[in-house]
Amino acid sequence: MTMPAMFDNLRLPMIGSPLFIISNPDLVIAQCKAGIVGAFPALNAREKEGEPIELERWLTRITEELDRHNQANPDTPAAPYAVNQIVHRSNARLERDVEICAKYNVPVWITSLGAQEWVNEAAHGCGGISLHDVINNRFARKAIEKGADGLIAVAAGAGGHAGALSPFALVQEIRTWFDGPLFLSGAIARGDSILAAQAMGADGGYVGSAFIATEEANADAAYKQMIVDHGANDIVYSDLFTGVWGNYLKPSIAKAGMDPDNLERSDPSNMDFGEDRQKPKSWKEIWGSGQGIGAVGDVLPAAELVNRLEREYRAAWNRLQSAVKPA
Structure with a gap:
């Protein structure tokens, strides 16, 4: 398997997934300085x-701050950053944003x-x-x-828009x-899981929901606390809110006055990622999350x-070395 050279010096084989509304320069810069891809x-x-x-x-801010970090820390340079483009017909900004990303050599x-x-x-x-x-x-x-160079396999249990297939x-x-x-x-959401992803054939993990509960994330304090306080049984899979199947926190749905166990189905043709899209006010605080919280x-x-993820990753590696019998 071949990996791009830009990933050679990652501290952990992982990407911090791009979180709608939540991911901002503060979070991306912190992730990259910590040695993982921020997005x-x-x-x-x-x-x-x-x-x-x-x-x-x-x-401008991300590139300049990461450049300063790299000059001050040549032995531990920051990881590369990523920008997520929603390639959907309702995204009227796509061409403009692609042009800007090319200009900045993302x-x-x-x-x-x-x-x-x-x-x-x-x-x-742009390289x-x-x-x-x-x-x-x-x-x-x-x-x-x-023409894509690589893939992100979005399996069952992922936060936000997610598939339904087993990762295996x-x-x-x-x-x-x-x-x-x-x-x-x-x-x-644990280092063990990143190692498991590699064991089954992936090159690394794509970690999102755990980063919602970080200080840098642009998320409401109640949202962060809901991530901390709940687990896999508190997640519901629905296509109601965007027209695409995704995972959401049941308590946030109940707070909006809906029954999370009896949600209506949506029409995929209503999918809209334009800046002028309108959603019911009651949906404002319906929060996405994966099952790993x-x-x-x-x-x-x-x-x-x-x-923490690195400690868990190393501990899992050491545990497996002693548990798995050599051929």
Whole structure:
């Protein structure tokens, strides 16, 4: 299996997944300085009409701060960062945001909800790589055919928009034909799980929900505490809120006056990622989360979370070395 050289010096084989609304420059910079890939959705950077483009301000800050860190710490440079592009017809900003990311030489591009050759070409044109998130083997093949360099396998239990397949099934099917970069998403909130992802054939883990409960995350304090206080049984899988199947915290749905165990189905044609989309006010605080949050016990700085994940990863490796009999 081949991995891009830019991932050679990662402290842990993992990407901090781009969290809608939540991922911001503070979180991304902290993740990258801690030695893992930090990521944010381009659509998180928003400005009012007539104001300077926020995405450019974010990219300027991230690149300059990581450059300063690398100059001051040549032996422990920051990991590369990633920008997530929603490749869906309702995203009116896509062309503009792709152009801006190319201008700033974004190193890692993560594409979602549509694989487009021209987006991958833009990534390659500025020296970047493109990773496409997929929920099944058919979408994985399409993404690679259209020029993606690697894949993010979004399995059952992942936070936000998620698939329904077992991670074992999804990774093994992709690995029958693809030997490039492959990261696994789905209830990964401990270092043990990152090592397990590698054991089943992925190159690393894609960790999202655990980072909601970090000090840098742009999330309501009640949201962070709900992540800390709940576990896998408190997650519901629904397509009601965006038109795409995803995982959400049951208590947040109940607080909005709905029965989380009896939600209506949505029409996928209503899927809308435009900036002017309207949602019922009662949905404002319906919060996404993956099934792995039972491992989250405190709200911590992002660097401390990475420290914990690394300790668990090393401990799991040592435990397996003594438990697995050599051939």
